[in-house]
Every structure is written in C-alpha cells, then in structure tokens.
Amino acid sequence: MSTPLSFQDIILCLLAYWKDQGCLVQQPYNIQVGAGTMNPATALRVLGPEPWNVVYVEPSIRPDDGRFGDNPNRMQMHHQLQVILKPDPGNPQERYLKSLEAIGIDPRQHDIRFVEDNWESPALGAWGLGWEVWLDGQEITQFTYFQQAGGQPLEPVSVEITYGLDRITLALQGLESVWSMEYGAGISYNDVLLASEIEHCRYYFEIADVEALKAVYDTYEREAIRCLEARLVFPAHDYNLKCSHLFNVLDTRGAIGVTERANYFRRMRNVARDVSALYIAQRQEQDYPLLQRGPGQEQQTDGQIQTGEPVSASAGPHPFVLEIGSEELPAADLTAALAQLRTAVPALLTDLRLDYDTVEVHGTPRRLVVFVPQLASRQTDLETVVKGPPASRAFDATGQPTPAALGFARSRGVAVTALQVVEDQAGRYVAAVVHETGRPAPEVLAEALPGCIAGLTFGKSMRWNATNVSYSRPLRWLVALYGPQVVPFTYAGVASGRTSRGLRPYDSPAIVIDDAANYARIMQEHSIVTSVEARQATITAAATALATRQGGRYRPDQALLDEVANLVEYPTVLCGRFEEHFLALPAEVLVAVMKKHQRYFPVYAPDGRLLPYFLTVRNGDAVHLDMVTTGNEQVLRARFADAEFFYKHDTQHPLADCVPRLATLTFQAKLGSMLDKIRRLEQLTPIVARLLGLTAEETAVAQRAAALSKADLATRMVVEMTSLQGIMGGHYARTSGEPEAVAAALAEQYNPVSTTRPGLALALADRLDSLLGLFAVGLAPRGSNDPFALRRAALGVIENLVANQTSFDVRQALAELAKLLPVASAAETIAAVLSFMHGRMEGVLRERGIPAAVVRAVLAEQGDNPHAASQAATALAEAITAPDWPEVLASYSRCVRITRQLHETLVVQPEAFTLPAEQTLWVAYQAAAASQDGTVAQLVAALRNLVPAITIFFIDVLVMDEDLAVRNNRLALLQHIASLPKGIVDLSCLEGF
C-alpha cells in the first residue's frame, strides 16, 4: 500500500473487514465512557449463553490521560475500535492479524507482538486474560478473553479485541505525532480534535467543581439503584457509566484518596453486579432469543484439528515429541510450565513404565516442547501377586480346588494350577501371580497426555471454549509424535497431530513434522529457537555487542532478560536511540519507562550514566529492522515526552507547594486527608526520633522530611508512575533546594530498609500511623482482604528495625501516636496492632528457622521491640542446642513452678536464711542478677551457673516450712530467680519446661 490510509479510512476499512467476518456493526455509545468495553454492546452482551459478534468505534474518555495536546499520542480522548467475538471462533488472533493487513500493516515489515496484559475493571467487576498487541513497541490493541463481567462468570467466553485507532493510524502514516495525521477529506486530526482536547484537559485538571460533581455522582448512583428496583437494566447501566465518568473526572482533579477510591469502586461494582444479574435473568426469561441464531454465530474451527492415525507398536525405542501449541503464553507462565514439565514428564514416564534416556523440555511463547530422544516402544511388563481366599477354603480335603479357587483364578486370568499358597500374619491364603504385558507406548501416551497437560498450573488460567478447559491462554494445536506416528488424543477440543505452526511474522505457516526425530531440525529450519537458554544467550551476546558499538555497556538484568526472552520465538536485538535532551530527566525515570513500560534494556556509559540508546528484541529476522527500530524510537519518544511533561510541570514550583494540594487527597474518610496525615507525621516523627535516640540535628531533618513526605503524591510524575513515589520526592526536594539529608530521607521513605537515621524515623512514623489509624477506624485486615497493605506496613517496621539493628519500643510509639489521631484509639486498638505485629514477627522468625517455641518465648517478653526480639530469638535458638540445656531449664523451672501460685512479690530477708544451701543460693543469685545485660547469652550463662546451687538447695531445704516467715523467705529467693528472664524471654514456653 503506497499511500497510507487516513484515520477515517482506517475506521471504515476495519468496520468493513469485521462486517465481512459476520459482525454486527454498531455505533459508539452516547454516554462518555472510558472504553468500548463499557458500551452495553459489550458490557451486557458478553453475559449469558447467547452468541454475539459485533464491531463498533468508541471514542474513549480518560481524563487523566490528558496532556493538553502536548503529547504525541496520549490524549484524554482516544478512539477505540471494539470487536467482540462470542464464542471464540478458534482463530481470533489470525483474524485480527488479517485485519491489520487489510489496513496495510505487513507483518514482515514490523514487529507485532502479543505481550501479556491481563485486564481488570474494578468498576465493572470484570476481568479477563490476554495481551497488549505491540506494533514495533507501540501498544496498538488490547486482546482479551473475558472470563468474568459484572461479577458473573462468562460462559461462553468472549474474545474482545480493542484497537487503539489513533496509534495505529500514527504508525501507518509514519508520523511523529497524532496531531499531524490526516483525519480525512484533507483535514488533519489536529484540525478536528486539538482545540477540544486542550479544553477538556483544562476542564478536567483545573476547572471541574469537585463538591458539585460528587453530589451528582450520588444522585446518579441513586437513579441507578432506583432503575434496578424497577428492573430496568439499560438505564441503570447508563447511570453507572455516568458515575464512572464522574469518578474519573474527580480523580483527575486529584480529589480522591486511596480509601475513597476503593469505596467508589465498590459502589460502581455493586451496581454493575446487579445490572449484570438482572440482564441475565431477563435474557433467560426471554429464552435467550439469540441462542436460536444459525449462521455466523456458531463456533468455527480453523481447520487445525487433526484426526488421529492408527496406532501400532513398532520395535525398539523411538524419539517422542509433544508440542503444546497455544496463543502467546505470559513470560512467567512459560517459565513455570517448563519447570513443571521437567518434573512431571519423567515422573509420568516412570509411572507409565516407559523406559527413556533423557527428557528435554523447551518452550517459546507459543509452544511447550517435550522431547524424549529414546523412548521405549512398550511399557515394561509387570508381575503382581494378588491375594485370594484363605487356603482352607480354596482346597477341599482332597486338595482339589474348590469353586472359590476356580473363580478367583478365572477372575485374575491365571490357570488354577498356577495358584500359590502364601502365608502372612493373618494366615494362609491362595495367591495368583498376575503377569501384565506392557502396552505400546503410543497407546498409553494417548491415554496419559491429556492428564499431563491438565496437570499444568498457572498463576492465572482461563477458559475459552465450550470444553471449559483451563489453560494459561487458548491451546490451539497439539503435536504428539512417537517416531513417525501420531499419538492420538484430544484435549480442550483440539486433536493431536503432526502439524505445528511457524513464526507469526511469516504468517504462522503450517509446519508438518514427519517424524519426532526431525522435530528439532525442522524447528531450526523455520527459525524457531525453542530453547529458552539459547534465546537468552543470543540476546545477551547481541545486546552486549550493540551496546559496545555505541561506546556503552549492556548491564545484565536477569529478570528483564527472563521476560524478554520469553516474549519471542526468534530474537533479533536492535539498538535504538533517543534525543539526548531527555537525559536531563532523572535517570530513575528514564530507566523505569524503558524497563517497566517498554521492556527495553538501557545502555550505560562506562561511568554509569545513561547513554541515549536502548536495546530491544524483535520477534523474527532482521528484514526491515530499520522500520521496527524507527517505530520503537517513536514509542519511546512519546513515553519520554510524557515524562518530560510531568517533570516540567512538577518542577515549576517547589515541592512544598504540593503540600496544600494534599488536602483534597483523602487518606481515609475518618482519618482525614493526606495533608492531615503529614501534619501528624510532623508531630510523630520527632517522637519516634527521640525513641530511636536521634540527635537534634537528625531530628530536625526527619521532621522536615515528614512535612514533605507525601508531597510527591500530588506531582504528576508520581500520579502517573506510582512506583516512583519517594524517589521523585527526593528529586524534587533537591530541585527545590531542600537539604540533601532531607531529600535522602524522602527518597527512601518507602524502601524496606532505611539507610539514614532520619529516613528510618520517617519510615517508622509513616507505617505506624497507617497501622494504628486504620485499625482504629475498623479497617484492620480481615482474612486475605488487606486493601491497605497493612501486613506490608507491619513487616516494613519489623524488617527495617531488624536490618538497622535498632531497638525500638513500638508500644510506646503507638501510645504517643494515639494522642495525635483524629479518632479515639482505645488501649484495645493498640493491643490489636501489637498482636498483629507479633503475628508478622512470628512469621519472620519462623522463616529464619527459629523453632516455634523459641519464637513464643521471645515474643512473650520482647514482641514490642522487633530488633531485640530478633536477637533474643537467635540467641535462644542457639542456647537450647547446648547439651546441658535440658538440665539448665529443668533446674530453672523448679524455681518457677514452686512459686507460680504466689500472687504477691515477696521480699528476701538474707539475715533470716538459716541453712547454708539457702545462703549459697542467695549469693549465687546475686552474682547472676548482677551479670544481666538483657541478652539471652548472659541470662543463659547465669542460669547455668545457678544449677549447682539450685540443685543443692532443693536437696537440703524444705521450702514449705511450717514456719510462715521461713517459708516465705525461701519462696522469695526462688521468686527472684524465676524473675531473672523477665523482659528477655519467657522460658516457660519452651519444651521441657
């Protein structure tokens, strides 16, 4: 195609394409929606059993994507083309790729990739699995298999294909910005849309009246509920969409805090759930009218399913190959599946009594491969002894077999003469030795392989067709060959055969495997690198070479390499560049954009600074690599432009100016805004600093950091990339002229381990405030439900203190904090938080291998001081391994047990001791007490030293003397000894006490 299509032509062309595929052509919805999914033509029609194939355009409004027209491809309004195929026609990806060809995108000239992207809409109560489709690094389509909508599981599953029309046109027209594209009729996209874009941004970000729109939200939610009460599905859905848009506007205005957000989502989800349930009920009442439709709506197959061939055993071992072909597996699912197969297949073959030499397991995003070079053609034979009736009943007096023996022999397929008599504890029996001849390998494999595949588990699985089988992504073909022979079976509606598929850029040609022996060679011939390790090695080598060519360094990043290698079947690394001026942005920002958004490797100069290059991997060969490179550069330019937009905006004013804006960001309804939170932190941090023993100077730094601590949440950069919170706070603090120490404390406030003392004070104050505050308002985690990540907060406190080897009395800090909270926090709340933290601490210590009893012993006395508890636990765990420990503990426990009933603390009167053993023990006790420094080591040493004196004491002295004074004096002595571990450990928790 020489002249690229205009925007409007692309739309008309895609509508025509999908119409020809049997889709109904509908119109955009007449309510502002964030996505075509919300149009009832999707949101409702995917529910229930009726078939539904539809295509429509959906101008989609996402206020917070607004960039005032300053970004090349990010706008508050973008255009989606939405396709729903229900049920899955069996080849939706191929249909989709053909649609791209229809508008002029040649797969050989580009890099088209299916990159895992699971979709979830908290507001719609919906989720699905699928991918982003990348065109030269640019996301141009979302491809999703809906699993649930409106809280309802979907059956059949719908395939949703959502094209980003603007980005596709941008790529096709080969321009740098959507604003210079042709819309149609000689008019530019800019002419049609730019003024409206800029104005809507201004409205959403600067003008919208927060309180008034919140009131409208409430009204519209009430209308939705009133509609539901009147059993009106569509009007209720409409109002929910309006609520959703209002929510988005409020959110963009920065008016919605974390807790409020969760609350709004809950409200929208509730309506969506009721709408969906009602819709399904109504369709059912109408007997599902569309269920009767014939043509165009039935499940179609892609001609791939192959019938099995006759099975016959052949002599000698043969190679075996199983290829499970599917749509693109997520990188992590691929890794997981390979690991599972490496364990499961050998176990299976052993179980099946099929001898083999080795099992090779490989995989690419589209195929899992099991290759066994030498697999026996038959199972090994088996001999088993089966018990029959008692010998006494098996033979009559004459030694002739009775009918019981005859029946038993017949049922086991042996001659009655072959029965043997065996004897065990229970008596004498007849027994048959059953000889089982091994069955041919193909036969047993055909039976076993479905179960083998079914045994694979993934982080998230999905259903896609009427078999309701679950797998990571739709399973589309199965190659199963024993030598030249197909191992015939069917799984998830797919019959095994000998036809594999080639690379996507080559249009996934059918590849016929004549013999398992040739599998590897054929794959190689088709440029498919099945080995993960081989792909990783190729990438590493090429990336290193390309970086070096630019005078830079490729810095290995195994996590990214793992992912990238699993996104391709044939890796070709390319090096792109970006404009140097972007290097003015903080490196963390650039790296986050490259790695997180684009899966690119940054290129570093020898001095560690970034160079204006990136490395990425194409799926396929080097044909037209220049176009792919240009496309990827384009994408990165837009991403960086976005970051630059945020950065410029954020650095126009000092960071401190963001603080007042936190007033509109709700932390939690009863706990106030984020501004309220940092006001509290300003008071709490000095208290924490005092408890930590910070200097006055450090305390001042910590307090200033507290005053700025959440300010970056109101910056655009952090709103956009939450992972940069804290980091950006540090950056912006520096650009605002704050002291370096303050910036450092800010930068590390979310880190698991603080490296500065002011940073530690702030991090602790922040987490404790969240914990006590949210517990106080009744939002403690329940079960697996921990929406405010309080478990992580608690662990953050514990692990940070442990790592910093810093003692800290959490209880005391909470008591001080309680006075600052805007809600009453009773002593029980503090107790609940501490108990919650003990729980986390227990987990931490147990994971370190500390015995449960030791943990209990430590936490009972030092649970409120994580570092101290940690040290004590280690020491105690060590101590109890000493050979004489049982003796030490027994000795101590005698002192405890005899004094346990006392309700008062008795006073020792040394002059009243009458026996030497008393006197000796008293002296020994005084030495022990004097030696204590609060450590377990000193405690145990002291107890050990006391053993002889205690032993003699109990031999020589009758504690329970009739004279009360004498008795009490002896008990007082023992009570003192029993109290020695007080505040360190509670030895009564230990075994053997």
Next chain:
Amino acid sequence: MSTPLSFQDIILCLLAYWKDQGCLVQQPYNIQVGAGTMNPATALRVLGPEPWNVVYVEPSIRPDDGRFGDNPNRMQMHHQLQVILKPDPGNPQERYLKSLEAIGIDPRQHDIRFVEDNWESPALGAWGLGWEVWLDGQEITQFTYFQQAGGQPLEPVSVEITYGLDRITLALQGLESVWSMEYGAGISYNDVLLASEIEHCRYYFEIADVEALKAVYDTYEREAIRCLEARLVFPAHDYNLKCSHLFNVLDTRGAIGVTERANYFRRMRNVARDVSALYIAQRQEQDYPLLQRGPGQEQQTDGQIQTGEPVSASAGPHPFVLEIGSEELPAADLTAALAQLRTAVPALLTDLRLDYDTVEVHGTPRRLVVFVPQLASRQTDLETVVKGPPASRAFDATGQPTPAALGFARSRGVAVTALQVVEDQAGRYVAAVVHETGRPAPEVLAEALPGCIAGLTFGKSMRWNATNVSYSRPLRWLVALYGPQVVPFTYAGVASGRTSRGLRPYDSPAIVIDDAANYARIMQEHSIVTSVEARQATITAAATALATRQGGRYRPDQALLDEVANLVEYPTVLCGRFEEHFLALPAEVLVAVMKKHQRYFPVYAPDGRLLPYFLTVRNGDAVHLDMVTTGNEQVLRARFADAEFFYKHDTQHPLADCVPRLATLTFQAKLGSMLDKIRRLEQLTPIVARLLGLTAEETAVAQRAAALSKADLATRMVVEMTSLQGIMGGHYARTSGEPEAVAAALAEQYNPVSTTRPGLALALADRLDSLLGLFAVGLAPRGSNDPFALRRAALGVIENLVANQTSFDVRQALAELAKLLPVASAAETIAAVLSFMHGRMEGVLRERGIPAAVVRAVLAEQGDNPHAASQAATALAEAITAPDWPEVLASYSRCVRITRQLHETLVVQPEAFTLPAEQTLWVAYQAAAASQDGTVAQLVAALRNLVPAITIFFIDVLVMDEDLAVRNNRLALLQHIASLPKGIVDLSCLEGF
C-alpha cells in the same frame, strides 16, 4: 436492487457516499443528544467563515417520543445520519437524491417530496429554513439551510441534511414496523434495541427523579458557565447538551410547565449564545485555519449558470417569459409570490413603457412563471420639455444664442435651433423638447428584472450563497426569454438563460426553451402544470371521483387544497385506506392526524361519519402508484397507532385521575402548578357565573368543568397534539361518565366563542386568572414579547363576551379574583390589566371602523364591560353621523364646560328657579333623565331633546349671578345635565366638544 440493504449496510453505504462527496466521516457524539445538530461537528462548525463538510451517524434521544416499543416507527431513540455542507455546493438536493438512489430508492417508484418545514431550536438559539423530505408520505429527512446558530447569523450558510435512518430502512425493507427490520449480520433491529427502548421509556415516563435531576441541571448549568468563564468552548457545550437532555427527561416526566419551559429554554439559549460567540472568537484568533483549505471545500456550481446572448431589437411584439426556478417553495410563499407578481409585473411594464396585452402569472413549488403573450419589442418613445436658462440670458441682444444656450442645447442633445422659449409664472425661459427613443425590450428588461425579483417578499426569507441575496428558498435557475432571445441578467449568482428543469421524479432533466412562445407547450409536454388553478381543479375532480368510488364524499377544504396543490407540479390523486378499527378513535383525532400531519383529505360517509379512507396527492404520474399508496398507508398506520396508544392509555382511568398529576406541571413558578390553577378556577368560576347571572344548575356545571379544566393537559394525546386540548378534555369527560354539559364546557374552553353559558364562565375565569396572575408576578407583555399569549387571552375575554352579547363587569371579577391568587395583586395591577384590556378593546373597535374618538369616549365610561362598550361604540358612531349632531354636542358641551371647574356636586332646588328658562330646562332635564336606559340611543335622543331648552337657557339666563345661591342652583341644573352620559360615554372625547 433486489435484496434491500440491512440497517447497518444503509449506514455504511451513506457514509461512503458522502465521503466520496468530500465529507469528513466523524463519529456520533458521546453525550446523549436529541439530534445530530447538537454534535459540535455541526453546532460549532457551522459558525464562522470556515468551510466544513462532514457526515456522521447520531443516535438521537427524544424521551417524549418513547412508545414503549409499541409504535412501528416512533422511539425514544432513533438514528440520524447527519450531513453538513458548508458552504452550499449549489446542488445539495440533487446530491441528496443521488444518495437515496445509492441505497436503492428509485425516484420513479416513489413519491419524494420537499415539504416546507422550518427548523428552530429555542435551546440552541438556532433556526433555518428548509423541508421535510417525504418518501410516500413518510418523513425520512430534514433538509435545512441554517441561517442562525447560537444566536449568531451564519455566513456562509450551511446545508444540513438529516436522514431518519430507521424510517428509511423501514421503507426500503418494505416492512410494517422497525422492530422487524434486519439490523445486520442476521440480527434484527428488535434483537439489538427493543429491550433498551422499552426500559428507557419506563425510566423517562415513570421512574426519573424529578427533583434530583433538576438539581443536576442546575449543577451542570453552573459548570457550563464556569467553563465559559475559563474560555472553554467544548466543555461548556457538553454541559449544555447534558442540560438539554435533562430538560427533555424532566419534560417527559411531565414536570415542566409552560412558564418553566420558557425559562429553561432561555437558560440553555444563553449558554449556547456564549458558547457560539466564544467559539467564533477563538477561531478568529487562530486565523480560521480551515479557511486555507483548497479542494473539496470550495463552492461548487451545478453547471446551470448560463451566459447571456447578444441583445438585439426585433420588430413587432413578441411573447415574453420569465421563469424563476428554485428549490421547493413553501406553499404559502408560492401563493404570496404569485399575488405580488400579478401586481408588480404590470406596474413594471407600464413603468418601463413596454406595451403589453395581458400578463399571466403561474407557479409551482419549483418555479414562478410570468408570461406576457404580446410584449412590445421597444419602449414607447418619450417627449419631455426641459427648462433651460432664462430667455434673457440665452440670447444676446442680437437674438443669437449665448454660450449658456449652446451649452444647454448640447447637454440635452438637441440642436440649439430647436430650443423654444416658454413662459410661466416665474418668467420666460428657453426650453428643449427632448425626444427619447424607446430602447429595446430585452435591454430594459435585463436591467429591470433583477429588481423585480428582489422586490418579492416572503414571510421568511433565507440566504444560501455568497451573494447574500434573500429569497424564500435557494434560487437555482432563471429562464428569461423574449421571443427566442435570452434576456441576459444575473441575480443571486445565477445567470439567466433558456434552460428550465423537469419534474423531480424524472430526475429534473434540463429542458431547453427555444422560444418564449413555446414555453407553455413545452411545460405541458414535460407534464408540468404551471397553473395553480389547474392543479386545484385536477385534484378536486380526482378526489371527488375517488371518494365516490368508495361510497364516500370528498369534503372541500380550501386551505388544505391551497397547500396540497402547491406541494406538487403534477398532481396525481390516490386513495389509501386504513384499518377500520382506528375509527373507534374520536374523529377529531383522526382528522387532525390526517390533515395536520399528513395533508390528507379525509373521506366522509354520506351521514358525515369518517370512512376508513384518505386521499392524498402524489407529485408525478401514476407509475408505481401502488407502491406510493402502500407507503402512505404505512405512514398513516403508524400515526394512528400512535394516537391509539395515547387514547388507550388516557382512557384507562377517569379524566379526574389526571388532576393530581397537574401538581408537577408548573403553570408559573410563583403562581404554582396547573393543579393550583384549577383549584383557583373552581372558586373563581362560580363568581364569574354569578356575575354572568347563571342559574344554580349552570353554575354547578361550570364549577365541575373548572375542576377538570386542565386535566387533559396531563393526557398523552394532548401532550402529543396540543391542538386537541379542550377537545380531548371533552371526549375524556364523556368516556369518564361526566355529564354532557360538563363535557361540552370542557370541550369549548379554548374556543374563541363559547356556545354554552357554563362554558363561557369557565373560559372567562381561565383567561382572567392568567391575566391578573401573570401581571401580578411582573410578566405582563412587553413590546412584541408576549410569551404567555396574554394579548390573546385578553382578546378572548372581549370577543367572547361581545359575541355572546353578554354584559360582564371585568373589574369586579378581577377584584374577586385578586383574593384567590397566591401572590399579592395591588389595585395598580388590576388597573394595569384593565388598561391592557382597554388597549385590546380599542383595537377591536377600531378594526370595526369605529372612529378613535368614539372609542375613547366609550372606553372612558364602559371599558370594563366589553359587550356594553361594543354596543355603545356602535350606537355612538352611528349617532355622530346625524346632521344635527354638532349642534347637539355643542349644546351639551356648554353645560359641561361651565360646570367643569366645580369640585362638588350641587343640589338643585327647583323652587328657587326664578326664570322660566330655568324652569323649562329643569322640566326638560327631568324628562331626559327619566328616559335613560343606559343606551347611547336614549342618551343621544335625550340630549337632542334638550337642545332648545339649553339654547334658551343660555340666552335668557346669566348663570354666574352675583347671588351665590342663585348661581349655584343654576350650576346644579347644568351639572345634572352634564352628568347624563355618566356611565355610558364621555362625550368630551369627541371632536367638536
């Protein structure tokens, strides 16, 4: 086309058609709108000078069109296809008709008509002129030349073409209901939309929360205003659209009264105005980016403009024809233009000194024709005498002409020897007799005809192209022939020529007229009936015959005939039928639907009842008349089904049940709801009845009627067809079992003249309540602004009383009413209402030819009693024509003038009269006073009788006697005489007083 297109195919086909015509293809708007016009792609883009051609679909929401899916073609959501052509390409109608052919509508198989329909959007501050396009009687398209939008005049004018996609599909698929159409992909329209349709109806009619949505309206209006303050055009427009939708919902819920409605419209219009002004200002600031565009956006001509031919005079008279070809003129405009031409053309020809025999004027919707069978080829010659310098300065002493004479002669083009000396009152001058030879007819006509066309005036005119000429509809061709010769001129950008156009159903072929003499024959050959009378006669004859064939009667209806004959160029009458069961509906309803909506003639049985037939006129011949008939029957079926829907709904409950619903129908904010109003009328009507002297029984009837008087406003039938208000009240009263007298009073409550006395009481009470109430809240008419039609209300009171010859004291009624109003109405308010009514009364009487002075005289005394005033005015106007009237008046006026200064009323003491003339006049006065019955006749007779006595009195008696007692007694006598007309007329107002 054998298989009709599906709904989606029609959409795609039309989009492709208009794309090929150079239109941008946009998407529907993502806000609920009532029409595609509201999409900013129209609402804003038609503003300012920039070209703009666009096409898009717009699902349009009109809640009150909702019929719960029960109507074959009326829904709360219909689909528009909107096309904007800016500027007018010169042939938009032809382009439109081609688009119909593109989707398979053959103009020879149907009746396609352009029926006047001017468009106005009070909410958008917009209006335009154009048509509904009818396809076999069904409105399928709105075709409008926008003249104004957002209160801004438009230059250039935009052509708006709005297809009703649903109805077009219905017609094309030949089905009875949209619900059985195919939408696409084998799925019916019903499958896609019916459930949503029904539910949205339920929401709009039954569920929507009125108060909550009113509050949202207020919020959204504030947001719009805040956006405008921030200079944000598009977001402000969006909010105005949302307001508009909310208004529609509230309206459908019956929550908006007449006054409130005007108020809402004003609010929306204000925002629309500001949005438009701001948009234009912004585009100007940007230097109108689209003004630079070249291809596809410039004005195109249709190749019709013809260049003139050389003009030469030819001997002898020749026929002349002028044909002004235009797009379809409204019926009334055609009538008006013909009348104007009948006067203007003869005057013009006379003025031009072109002799002619007769002037024939004809016309069809597409052409105005002036035909002069015999028109002189030249102007008649002219001789004029022109005065020159005084004779004394023109000739020297020797009699030789001076330079002054020579110069004069030269300037007038005569020989100096030809100068004559003439003498008049001022002296002697030289004079030239100038002989002006007549110029050729074509030459002078070419100069004069543009002015002649420009002189035509229409009720509403429009501009359409860059010449900014105004005409009823765009003028598209001009034929001007004098004999075989073109009379060359240009008007409104169109050059005259000899090419006319044929009938629309024949694709408007070009028709070349070789000679004016053949014009009539050629038109006839092309089946164009240029004579209005001929068309009317054809219709009448055919209608009569067709009605008779069905055993019925065609009842002449001149107004409808006038209109119908002016909608076609070639009338063919057809008779359609409808299902008999519709006859169960009230005849008024059926007739209103047939006449008003469809311009059909009903067919009556001999006994006056309706028969299930209708007569309508097709433009064109009888080819495929069956299809046209079927189409028209279809349309009427849908219309009647609609009426039936209303009727059934309305008669489910007694009329009285509607009354409480009036509580949500605001009459006026301060005056309360319509329910409040009828509660007042229930109290006021008996009072009016008492003043009218009704019996107790009549009074009871009137009061019951008052209690039900506005109930029908809450019925669906009246909501839909306001013209049936009152009539339906009467009907529904009967079906509810109310007494016939009550029904009759209700039925006639809005009639100008009441025929029953209870009806009169109610009608008066209703109008007086509106008058006093609205005056009291400051809503009296101002200038031409009379939104509540209070002028008509006042006239209604006056004319009804006059027609019923019933005396009635309006002032007294108002005084009683004042006590019932919820707002204070001071004496000044009553005075203002009365003064307002006097004004109307004055108008009424003046129109009847009563002299202004007489009117003043009467109103001064009886203005509060219209009937009495009317009678008095007639009598007084008669009286003053009597020969002796000046004497009678002079005589009476002497009595008045001499007593005018008195501030007190003196007492006559008959015994104190001393002179006979006194005594005589006293006696005469007593007789006169005794004869008075309040009529002008008796008054005038009495005054006449008094003349002799008054005359003698003033001769014999010195009124101003020095004796105070004597003087006062004489003044008392004259004062009594002066007071005789009191309460009848104020004779001092008359001329000659």
